Amino acid sequence: MKMRRNNRKNRRGAITSIDLTSLMDLTFMLLIVFVITVPVIEFATDVTPPELDGKTKAEEIENPVLITLNQAGVIDLDSQSVAMHELDSRLLRLRQERGQVNIMIRAHGERPYEDIVAIMRAAQKAGLNSVSLMTQAEKIQ
Known part of the structure; x- marks a missing residue:
């Protein structure tokens, strides 16, 4: 035991x-x-464009330059296709030809906000400080 x-x-x-x-x-x-x-995960922010509440219409802006970014990511500068890496030089040339212009950006709602920021940076590099984002008016029925 x-x-x-x-x-x-x-x-x-x-x-x-x-x-x-x-x-x-x-x-x-x-x-x-x-x-x-963690570094591989893409950080993106979904930004919906603001609703139209401004009183300024596109037709009322003096010396406008329209930059369009479509759903496929193609950039049009006054109806001419431009690559993103050429945009700042084209805007600089445009500023030298026309002087201070008002940039108006119209982008498709499904494009990442980073693309719009890249366009705004290109305009800033070219010395163009007047940049506006265009919105589409709602259809009233």
């Missing part, structure tokens, strides 16, 4: 440490997965 009691005490004493190796492996694997996947 005495021996049985000693064995039970020894068994309890043997379970004083827990092997954490597999838990640490799992933790590091999760850390590596998150470190790799």
